[in-house]
Amino acid sequence: MSIKAIQISKTFGTFKALENVSLEVPDGKLVSLLGPSGSGKTTLLRILAGLEFPDSLETSRVLFHGKDVTAAPAGRRGVGFVFQHYALFKHMTVESNVAFGLNSLPRKERPAKDVILTRVCELLQLVHLDGLGGRYPSELSGGQRQRVALARALAMNPKVLLLDEPFGALDAKVRKDLRRWLRTFQEEIKVTTIFVTHDQDEALELADEVVVMNNARIEQVGDPQTVYDRPVSPFVIEFLGNVNRFVAGVGSETKDREKDVLYVRPHDVELEPEDHETHAYALKAKVQHVFSAGNYGRVALERVGTREPFEAEVSRERLRELDLVPGRVVSVIFRHVRLFPKGEFLEADIRDGSLVASTSSFSAKTMYS
Amino acid sequence: MNSHRHSKQHRVRSSALPQTRSATTEAPWVRTVLISLATGFLALFLLMPLFTVFIEAFRSGISAYFSTFEDRFIRHSIRLTLLTAAVAVPLNLVFGVAAAWAVTKFDFRGKSLLVTIIDLPFAVTPVIGGMIFILIFGAHGYLGPWLEGVNFQVVFAFPGIVLATTFGTVPFIARELIPVMQAQGRDEEYAAMTMGASGWRTFFKVTLPNVKWGLFYGVILCNARAMGEFGGVEVVSGKISGKTNTMTLQIQQLYFDYATVPAFATASLLAILALLTLLLKNIVERLSGRES
Amino acid sequence: MNDTSDSNDISSAFGRGGKAPRANRRVLPGFGLSLGFAVSYLSLIVLIPLAGVFLRASEISWEEFWSIVTSRRVVASYKITFGISLAAAATNAVFGLIAAWVLVRYSFPGRRIFDAIVDLPFALPTAVAGIALTTIYAENGFLGQYLYPLGLETAYSRIGIYIALTFIGLPFVIRSLQPVLESLDKEVEEASATLGAGRWRTFFRVIFPAILPAWLTGFSLAYARAIGEYGSIIFISGNMPLRTEITPLIIVQRLENFQVAQAAAVAAVMLVASFAILLVINVLQRWSESLGQARG
Numbered sequence: 001m002s003i004k005a006i007q008i009s010k011t012f013g014t015f016k017a018l019e020n021v022s023l024e025v026p027d028g029k030l031v032s033l034l035g036p037s038g039s040g041k042t043t044l045l046r047i048l049a050g051l052e053f054p055d056s057l058e059t060s061r062v063l064f065h066g067k068d069v070t071a072a073p074a075g076r077r078g079v080g081f082v083f084q085h086y087a088l089f090k091h092m093t094v095e096s097n098v099a100f101g102l103n104s105l106p107r108k109e110r111p112a113k114d115v116i117l118t119r120v121c122e123l124l125q126l127v128h129l130d131g132l133g134g135r136y137p138s139e140l141s142g143g144q145r146q147r148v149a150l151a152r153a154l155a156m157n158p159k160v161l162l163l164d165e166p167f168g169a170l171d172a173k174v175r176k177d178l179r180r181w182l183r184t185f186q187e188e189i190k191v192t193t194i195f196v197t198h199d200q201d202e203a204l205e206l207a208d209e210v211v212v213m214n215n216a217r218i219e220q221v222g223d224p225q226t227v228y229d230r231p232v233s234p235f236v237i238e239f240l241g242n243v244n245r246f247v248a249g250v251g252s253e254t255k256d257r258e259k260d261v262l263y264v265r266p267h268d269v270e271l272e273p274e275d276h277e278t279h280a281y282a283l284k285a286k287v288q289h290v291f292s293a294g295n296y297g298r299v300a301l302e303r304v305g306t307r308e309p310f311e312a313e314v315s316r317e318r319l320r321e322l323d324l325v326p327g328r329v330v331s332v333i334f335r336h337v338r339l340f341p342k343g344e345f346l347e348a349d350i351r352d353g354s355l356v357a358s359t360s361s362f363s364a365k366t367m368y369s
Numbered sequence: 370m371n372s373h374r375h376s377k378q379h380r381v382r383s384s385a386l387p388q389t390r391s392a393t394t395e396a397p398w399v400r401t402v403l404i405s406l407a408t409g410f411l412a413l414f415l416l417m418p419l420f421t422v423f424i425e426a427f428r429s430g431i432s433a434y435f436s437t438f439e440d441r442f443i444r445h446s447i448r449l450t451l452l453t454a455a456v457a458v459p460l461n462l463v464f465g466v467a468a469a470w471a472v473t474k475f476d477f478r479g480k481s482l483l484v485t486i487i488d489l490p491f492a493v494t495p496v497i498g499g500m501i502f503i504l505i506f507g508a509h510g511y512l513g514p515w516l517e518g519v520n521f522q523v524v525f526a527f528p529g530i531v532l533a534t535t536f537g538t539v540p541f542i543a544r545e546l547i548p549v550m551q552a553q554g555r556d557e558e559y560a561a562m563t564m565g566a567s568g569w570r571t572f573f574k575v576t577l578p579n580v581k582w583g584l585f586y587g588v589i590l591c592n593a594r595a596m597g598e599f600g601g602v603e604v605v606s607g608k609i610s611g612k613t614n615t616m617t618l619q620i621q622q623l624y625f626d627y628a629t630v631p632a633f634a635t636a637s638l639l640a641i642l643a644l645l646t647l648l649l650k651n652i653v654e655r656l657s658g659r660e661s
Numbered sequence: 662m663n664d665t666s667d668s669n670d671i672s673s674a675f676g677r678g679g680k681a682p683r684a685n686r687r688v689l690p691g692f693g694l695s696l697g698f699a700v701s702y703l704s705l706i707v708l709i710p711l712a713g714v715f716l717r718a719s720e721i722s723w724e725e726f727w728s729i730v731t732s733r734r735v736v737a738s739y740k741i742t743f744g745i746s747l748a749a750a751a752t753n754a755v756f757g758l759i760a761a762w763v764l765v766r767y768s769f770p771g772r773r774i775f776d777a778i779v780d781l782p783f784a785l786p787t788a789v790a791g792i793a794l795t796t797i798y799a800e801n802g803f804l805g806q807y808l809y810p811l812g813l814e815t816a817y818s819r820i821g822i823y824i825a826l827t828f829i830g831l832p833f834v835i836r837s838l839q840p841v842l843e844s845l846d847k848e849v850e851e852a853s854a855t856l857g858a859g860r861w862r863t864f865f866r867v868i869f870p871a872i873l874p875a876w877l878t879g880f881s882l883a884y885a886r887a888i889g890e891y892g893s894i895i896f897i898s899g900n901m902p903l904r905t906e907i908t909p910l911i912i913v914q915r916l917e918n919f920q921v922a923q924a925a926a927v928a929a930v931m932l933v934a935s936f937a938i939l940l941v942i943n944v945l946q947r948w949s950e951s952l953g954q955a956r957g
Binding site: 049050051073074075076079081083084085087088089091092101104105149152153155156 | 851
């Protein structure tokens with residue numbers, strides 16, 4: 001089922017949680033709402049679920065497959081909701097938890113007891129919890145509880161699955177496994193799924209589409225590749241992955257240089273020996289620390305002159321070749337930079353020693369379609 | 370315990386449009402019915418008796434009210450009550466602090482039994498709280514003949530009144546302190562010890578400041594209960610007006626003698642004390658809630 | 662808190678000081694002093710005197726004891742005390758639940774005042790409550806004047822006892838429920854709503870099981886308190902043998918007649934009942950705490 005949210009605004013007291021937010025999610029997609037806490041992502045999810053309502057029912061609209069559900073209560077929207085802390089019913093067995101929705105149906109619509117039981121067994125199988133139906137939530141691990149919550153949400157055959165920070169309460173290892181499992185699981189059942197997260201890795205790895213939110217607004221919507229490689233705002237580039245930030249550009253043609261901010265991802269920073277034949281855009285930096293663990297080494301540097309700190313990510317081989325030790329001065333070349341002069345942004349690649357730049361302008365509220 | 374008394378997340382603020390009410394609240398008519406039932410119940414059982422005390426006390430005017438306290442017997446009963454509380458409350462204060470320290474700062478077998486025994490006087494009828502001291506110190510009691518020998522009177526005298534009152538108010542300070550000290554944990558005391566502080570210094574400089582409001586309320590509540598103690602002292606005091614009548618016993622005597630205004634005037638003092646206790650409880654809760 | 666993690670026990674608090682090896686595990690000082698004092702104090706003020714009741718009751722023969730505690734007048738008093746206490750505690754269970762719910766969940770004018778006043782029966786001397794309630798419910802009283810014509814003799818009757826016991830037990834259900842209601846996970850109710858359950862179903866299937874132990878604890882506390890109540894009853898009940906005479910009053914009367922052994926026998930029965938209820942309350946409280954921990 002496709003979802004459309006139009007001009008949603010929500011205030012709590014004086015706090016603006018959402019400001020005129022519009023979003024469209026096509027049928028069957030796995031979409032992530034990504035943003036820092038307080039950005040409005042959970043509020044948006046809860047409005048879609050019917051757990052909160054927009055400030056105005058006149059100007060704001062929530063459409064499920066074209067049908068207006070703006071004022072419909074949570075139980076009548078056909079959404080499955082998985083809560084951050086699972087919200088399992090502690091005094092009920094896993095089985096009763098999963099069957100709760102079906103048992104809540106009016107007597108006329110309620111399936112027979114054995115039908116419900118069969119359905120529950122199917123669902124438990126689906127989430128790999130067969131045989132645990134008789135247990136209580138307190139007897140399960142975090143990951144298992146998470147899957148019970150999912151099975152419970154799926155029991156009513158929801159057209160939309162909404163997950164609030166689904167992996168937030170799990171430890172790193174379980175989180176990774178469950179993330180992958182959810183991806184294949186969603187592909188299998190093909191239900192439109194929206195999940196909220198503040199973890200960029202999670203969003204980028206899992207989602208078909210990432211909706212980056214900040215300050216009660218949507219900053220950017222796009223597939224993971226796009227939002228990572230072509231961020232439309234300083235916020236997006238800073239929120240998605242590590243990035244180095246320089247004030248005042250390197251040879252930008254903008255007049256208003258004071259406000260230029262230049263971003264370089266650490267893996268776009270190339271290091272050369274100090275005496276290396278330099279080209280126009282190289283700068284000098286002093287090595288501060290070298291951290292090497294895993295395939296890549298991270299080098300903390302300080303720009304000579306301005307003393308701006310920044311970071312480079314280089315392969316271990318390169319690390320060895322350069323023989324980097326604290327205090328050594330190196331030549332630095334940025335392979336790919338991004339400049340944000342006032343709402344517009346400039347993307348630049350360095351090819352053959354010269355800056356190749358292209359500008360385009362984006363509205364921060366670009367709607368996904 | 371105190372901090373979440375102040376959480377308001379569940380509370381319904383204003384009346385939202387009926388079709389969009391939050392998933393965790395009830396329809397407006399249900400809310401109205403429930404609020405009416407609850408406030409009606411509380412008004413009937415709490416406000417009405419409270420107002421009655423003051424209405425009856427001032428029935429014959431303000432001067433009649435104040436002239437009550439010129440009565441020699443009433444004055445004596447007030448003095449006796451204050452004196453009784455002045456002995457019973459400090460005793461239970463020392464006990465409450467010691468019991469709370471033992472229960473919350475150490476693990477030992479029999480702890481839950483100890484806590485249950487602290488509660489015991491609360492569950493036992495106050496009448497028994499007076500009777501037990503008659504069984505021991507009365508004329509036919511186990512120590513009665515010996516006490517007579519040394520010419521020391523416990524029953525039908527001040528010591529008996531103090532004992533019955535102390536028995537009835539044993540739990541109050543300990544019961545206020547234990548949850549507060551439990552919530553406080555032991556880490557701060559451990560930290561103080563590693564810095565070389567003595568046990569007493571740790572208690573006065575670390576533990577006490579953390580639990581001062583809980584302790585304060587415990588003392589106030591214990592005091593109100595001590596001054597209001599009735600069943601136990603009735604049995605043990607002998608009810609001699611001007612000698613062993615505490616305020617509550619004096620109220621009883623006045624009431625049964627149809628001296629309604631003096632009875633309620635004296636009762637109004639205890640009602641004011643109760644109201645002050647409730648007020649302090651609220652202030653203490655707000656203060657301790659703000660601190661944590 | 663783990664009771665068995667340490668091998669200390671009450672006996673080790675006495676005498677043996679810091680040289681025993683297990684004492685090293687106690688980081689903080691004052692274990693012996695605080696526990697020793699607390700136990701001695703309780704023994705002197707509570708335990709030994711209470712033991713006196715059983716000792717005195719045991720001085721008479723079993724047959725005599727049995728005939729005292731099962732005599733017609735005493736049995737009638739049990740029925741009144743335990744029966745009306747039950748009715749009062751049940752009333753408080755119902756209205757206390759509603760009041761706790763309303764005080765925690767809704768905001769309305771006067772909410773803070775009502776919340777603050779809930780503890781009044783705890784702080785107001787029972788004798789004061791007794792004369793106030795009697796005045797209200799007497800035949801010419803503020804409410805009695807309307808109730809008597811309806812055939813409700815509210816003062817000097819069992820109804821009067823019921824009213825007083827309801828007053829006495831009022832705070833317990835409310836105060837037991839409030840923290841539990843406040844700490845309930847809102848998400849659980851929302852989960853129930855997203856699964857299509859209405860508010861009634863959510864309340865009975867999701868909320869009620871979570872607050873049940875606290876509710877029963879409050880009920881038991883109100884019941885225990887009502888059974889022992891004396892001060893307010895003697896004013897409002899009229900104290901008529903077989904009709905409105907409560908068990909604590911029987912004890913007082915036997916004492917006044919110097920029938921000490923008889924008083925002790927009846928007191929022993931009441932003590933056993935109090936112990937039993939206290940035990941039940943303890944079990945309920947532990948159940949409630951375990952639910953609370955599972956919740957967090």
